[in-house]
Amino acid sequence: MKRVDLGVFNVIKAVQAGKFKGNHDLKFTLANGGMSVGEINPAVPRVFIDAVEAATVLEMRGITKRFPGVVADDRVDFELRPGEVHALLGENGAGKSTLMNILYGLYKPDEGEIALKGSRVSFASAKDAIDSGIGMVHQHFMLIPVMSVAENIVLEVEPTKAGVLLDYDAAVEQVRDISTRFGLVVDPNAKVEDISVGQQQRVEILKALYRGAEILILDEPTAVLTPQEAGELFSIIKSLQADGTSIIFISHKLNEVLEIADRITVLRRGKRIDTIPREGATEDGLARMMVGRDVLLRVDKPAANPGDVVLEVKGLNVQDERGLAVVRDVTFSVRAGEIVGIAGVEGNGQSELIETITGLRHADTGEISVGGRRITHATARRMLDAGVGHIPEDRQRLGLVLEFSIAENIALHDYPFPPNSRWGWLFPRRLAQRARELIKEFDIRGGGPQTSASSLSGGNQQKLVAAREVARDPKVLIAAQPTRGLDVGAIEYLHRRLVEERDEGRAILLVSLELDEALSLSDRILVMYEGRIVAEHGATANEEQIGLEMLGGRRKEPAPA
Amino acid sequence: MSTYAGTLSRSRLSDPKTVGVVGIALGVLAFVLAIPPVTLRSAVWPVVIGFVALVFGIVAISRGATRVGGGAIAAGIAGTALALLAIQSSVSNLDQVVDASLIAQMLVFATPLTFAAVGGMFSERSGVVNIGLEGMMLMGAFWGIWGADKTGNWFLGVLIAMLAGGLLALVHAFFAIHLRADQIVGGTAVNFLALGITGYFFVQLYHGGNIPTGVSQIPSLHLTSASSSTFFGDSFGNLNYMIWAAILLVPLSYVVMFKTPLGLRIRACGEHPRAADTVGINVYVVRYASVVLSGVLAAMGGAYLTVGYLNTFNENVTAGRGFIALAALIFGNWRPFGAFGAALLFGLSTAVALRLHVYSDLASTLFQALPYVLTLIAVAGVIGRTIPPAAVGRPYKKQ
Numbered sequence: 001m002k003r004v005d006l007g008v009f010n011v012i013k014a015v016q017a018g019k020f021k022g023n024h025d026l027k028f029t030l031a032n033g034g035m036s037v038g039e040i041n042p043a044v045p046r047v048f049i050d051a052v053e054a055a056t057v058l059e060m061r062g063i064t065k066r067f068p069g070v071v072a073d074d075r076v077d078f079e080l081r082p083g084e085v086h087a088l089l090g091e092n093g094a095g096k097s098t099l100m101n102i103l104y105g106l107y108k109p110d111e112g113e114i115a116l117k118g119s120r121v122s123f124a125s126a127k128d129a130i131d132s133g134i135g136m137v138h139q140h141f142m143l144i145p146v147m148s149v150a151e152n153i154v155l156e157v158e159p160t161k162a163g164v165l166l167d168y169d170a171a172v173e174q175v176r177d178i179s180t181r182f183g184l185v186v187d188p189n190a191k192v193e194d195i196s197v198g199q200q201q202r203v204e205i206l207k208a209l210y211r212g213a214e215i216l217i218l219d220e221p222t223a224v225l226t227p228q229e230a231g232e233l234f235s236i237i238k239s240l241q242a243d244g245t246s247i248i249f250i251s252h253k254l255n256e257v258l259e260i261a262d263r264i265t266v267l268r269r270g271k272r273i274d275t276i277p278r279e280g281a282t283e284d285g286l287a288r289m290m291v292g293r294d295v296l297l298r299v300d301k302p303a304a305n306p307g308d309v310v311l312e313v314k315g316l317n318v319q320d321e322r323g324l325a326v327v328r329d330v331t332f333s334v335r336a337g338e339i340v341g342i343a344g345v346e347g348n349g350q351s352e353l354i355e356t357i358t359g360l361r362h363a364d365t366g367e368i369s370v371g372g373r374r375i376t377h378a379t380a381r382r383m384l385d386a387g388v389g390h391i392p393e394d395r396q397r398l399g400l401v402l403e404f405s406i407a408e409n410i411a412l413h414d415y416p417f418p419p420n421s422r423w424g425w426l427f428p429r430r431l432a433q434r435a436r437e438l439i440k441e442f443d444i445r446g447g448g449p450q451t452s453a454s455s456l457s458g459g460n461q462q463k464l465v466a467a468r469e470v471a472r473d474p475k476v477l478i479a480a481q482p483t484r485g486l487d488v489g490a491i492e493y494l495h496r497r498l499v500e501e502r503d504e505g506r507a508i509l510l511v512s513l514e515l516d517e518a519l520s521l522s523d524r525i526l527v528m529y530e531g532r533i534v535a536e537h538g539a540t541a542n543e544e545q546i547g548l549e550m551l552g553g554r555r556k557e558p559a560p561a
Numbered sequence: 562m563s564t565y566a567g568t569l570s571r572s573r574l575s576d577p578k579t580v581g582v583v584g585i586a587l588g589v590l591a592f593v594l595a596i597p598p599v600t601l602r603s604a605v606w607p608v609v610i611g612f613v614a615l616v617f618g619i620v621a622i623s624r625g626a627t628r629v630g631g632g633a634i635a636a637g638i639a640g641t642a643l644a645l646l647a648i649q650s651s652v653s654n655l656d657q658v659v660d661a662s663l664i665a666q667m668l669v670f671a672t673p674l675t676f677a678a679v680g681g682m683f684s685e686r687s688g689v690v691n692i693g694l695e696g697m698m699l700m701g702a703f704w705g706i707w708g709a710d711k712t713g714n715w716f717l718g719v720l721i722a723m724l725a726g727g728l729l730a731l732v733h734a735f736f737a738i739h740l741r742a743d744q745i746v747g748g749t750a751v752n753f754l755a756l757g758i759t760g761y762f763f764v765q766l767y768h769g770g771n772i773p774t775g776v777s778q779i780p781s782l783h784l785t786s787a788s789s790s791t792f793f794g795d796s797f798g799n800l801n802y803m804i805w806a807a808i809l810l811v812p813l814s815y816v817v818m819f820k821t822p823l824g825l826r827i828r829a830c831g832e833h834p835r836a837a838d839t840v841g842i843n844v845y846v847v848r849y850a851s852v853v854l855s856g857v858l859a860a861m862g863g864a865y866l867t868v869g870y871l872n873t874f875n876e877n878v879t880a881g882r883g884f885i886a887l888a889a890l891i892f893g894n895w896r897p898f899g900a901f902g903a904a905l906l907f908g909l910s911t912a913v914a915l916r917l918h919v920y921s922d923l924a925s926t927l928f929q930a931l932p933y934v935l936t937l938i939a940v941a942g943v944i945g946r947t948i949p950p951a952a953v954g955r956p957y958k959k960q
Contacts, residue, residue, distance in 0.1 A: 126838065142836035143836060144832045147829070155826070157840075166820055166822050207840070
């Protein structure tokens with residue numbers, strides 16, 4: 001594709017102003033800020049057509065942003081065409097969010113310039129960006145839970161009556177209008193805290209559209225969604241695109257990017273590696289660009305060699321806080337030296353099952369035993385002593401004490417025992433020594449024993465949790481979504497490590513919401529639906545079949561537009 | 562027509578919540594019948610009505626409205642018991658405790674609390690805990706009477722009070738918002754600062770002695786002639802301007818907080834400041850303005866105390882009313898009418914407690930603790946839940 005400079009819009013303006021009329025029969029239509037070319041006379045010089053086709057609605061040039069100790073973005077170029085979905089791909093910490101926060105006016109770039117529709121802009125605040133037609137849906141939603149959908153959408157641009165009063169009815173009406181226009185169904189009067197995460201995301205999108213956004217930034221939009229909701233989001237994105245909205249899609253998930261993007265810009269450690277069209281892009285190629293080396297996306301593992309049954313669950317029933325049955329009559333076992341995966345859509349009882357096995361939740365009926373020892377109603381401490389290791393699904397809430405150092409986090413289980421302590425006296429030097437060993441063994445990067453866990457990246461936090469749990473030499477290792485939110489490099493490491501632990505003879509129970517992951521790692525797969533185990537498969541399972549079983553055996557309904 | 566009304570009342574009555582609320586009302590009624598102006602001397606009606614309240618409560622609970630039903634049962638039992646107590650006592654004693662002027666007195670005690678509580682609402686709804694209300698009130702109390710004394714004009718005195726309260730609030734805002742200090746510690750410091758400032762200037766300007774008599778006082782609004790004595794005249798006919806101002810402040814602040822874009826933005830800052838920031842609301846400006854406004858309003862409450870009611874000043878004249886206003890704010894679930902209701906309840910209990918001296922000092926003292934027991938119960942979530950703004954007390958740091 002031909003490179004076009006900022007000047008193209010000035011050319012177009014000149015054409016519109018009639019300076020080229022007579023020679024070139026050009027008609028331009030400006031719709032929703034996007035630009036399309038009407039009838040183009042064949043006599044028009046080729047360069048013009050190229051220029052117009054490649055017209056950028058947004059252009060960021062040489063953006064550099066430094067934070068103390070790091071260069072988050074290093075002379076990054078980024079351009080967006082009208083009506084395209086442009087994916088911004090990179091590992092965690094590659095500078096994607098920083099770049100978009102600069103575009104949205106939340107950060108000031110140290111160097112570089114931004115041009116919107118050909119004219120230079122500089123945003124001092126998010127308000128400036130909003131006023132220029134840029135909207136952003138943050139990864140963590142910026143919604144006020146106790147307020148209604150309509151109130152959230154109109155906040156700061158409220159319709160008024162009698163000059164000073166908030167015209168709530170008009171707000172509801174306007175939200176209804178805009179949501180029917182873009183096909184984003186929400187109830188304007190519902191409180192945000194009462195609607196699903198997927199709907200909350202729609203509210204965020206509507207919030208941007210209500211403010212007249214022509215460029216929409218979606219920051220890792222699928223991270224919080226179930227697969228169905230992600231499917232709905234993709235159809236929303238397509239309809240917005242058809243409406244002329246340009247979309248920047250931030251992600252580190254390769255399959256999504258390949259599904260939705262027209263073009264893909266890859267960032268690595270603050271630098272732009274390349275911008276490529278989707279056609280011809282492959283997962284392997286993108287992964288290599290992201291990480292900077294070849295990445296093993298598929299897990300390469302020898303056949304399992306299962307031994308004795310280590311973890312046995314019989315007829316387990318569990319209720320949630322509201323007294324609803326969430327785990328129903330679950331029976332399964334995990335042998336030494338095998339990985340058993342539990343596949344299922346989020347919220348089908350997997351979390352509760354894990355919590356019960358690790359002593360965090362009370363079982364109603366049924367039996368859990370580890371190595372022949374019954375531990376059904378044991379406390380978490382006794383479960384740990386019985387040989388259960390737990391990599392929890394929420395590492396920041398359940399896995400780590402973020403304010404503690406790496407050394408302290410590693411000693412969370414074993415602090416009361418020698419050599420960590422004796423007669424109630426803690427030996428910090430021994431903790432640090434132990435931490436140094438594990439940091440080396442598990443390749444935890446970003447600090448030493450005294451570094452606080454909060455300052456580590458997500459991948460290294462997860463390695464820290466894994467290090468602690470594996471180093472205790474558990475009989476059973478329970479890994480709940482061990483790679484959630486991690487980038488490909490860290491995922492590759494953790495996958496390899498889990499297989500290694502299996503080959504060491506541990507029994508591993510893996511819960512994953514990503515069917516790909518469950519399939520590639522597991523030696524056996526259990527499918528959970530509405531609290532029951534509805535199917536069991538061997539190592540060579542049919543992906544489509546499992547997908548159906550995860551949805552209760554019914555074919556997935558097409559997402560409502 | 563009659564059938565329509567019939568179905569309407571039947572459908573309303575079938576709602577267990579309504580049943581419970583009616584039960585509570587009946588429980589209160591059982592007690593009200595035994596005191597002036599009705600002063601029933603027979604135990605029959607209070608007992609019967611109290612019993613009916615009890616039944617309503619049980620019905621409500623059995624149909625799922627446990628909280629309201631529990632309230633109805635409690636109201637039925639307490640109403641009957643209090644009514645029986647009232648019937649035991651002499652009519653002359655009763656008349657001394659309960660008469661039309663009780664309402665006026667309740668309003669007198671409730672007014673400073675209302676100003677401060679509504680002020681506190683603005684601050685806390687914007688996300689800043691304002692435990693310094695007490696100090697801001699005290700500033701208003703002292704500088705208000707100083708202003709009224711020096712200028713000879715109560716109106717200027719109140720204006721000076723508002724300025725002083727606003728300035729102290731600005732100090733609190735600076736520490737809480739700009740320096741991101743702990744808001745509880747900062748507020749407590751502000752209280753001691755106010756105690757120190759007013760104490761010092763009281764000694765300095767008035768030589769520790771008394772404020773001279775005859776300082777310009779906030780006048781009262783006379784709605785009825787002084788000679789005639791009616792229930793309305795005794796209760797509402799002769800109230801201070803500031804009391805009326807407090808009563809007007811409540812709906813006004815409700816409209817501002819819940820019916821204007823400004824209120825929506827204030828609440829947004831207190832619930833999720835980053836969300837407010839990302840749509841272009843300047844969280845710092847909103848919080849500064851809200852805290853200063855809370856100081857101005859609290860100071861008006863303080864000024865009423867000295868310039869309007871006592872017409873003098875003593876060291877620490879507010880005596881914890883700022884904290885009680887804070888309790889009223891929480892009891893009232895951070896809402897103007899709720900806070901006003903709580904302030905009235907506290908005012909009533911203070912007024913009744915003063916009058917209970919005709920029975921015994923012990924009863925009076927004990928009764929004064931009642932509203933705070935209620936506050937504890939309310940905060941613990943027994944009578945409906947009180948939910949503070951989500952981001953209250955948390956300093957906001959721009960990215």
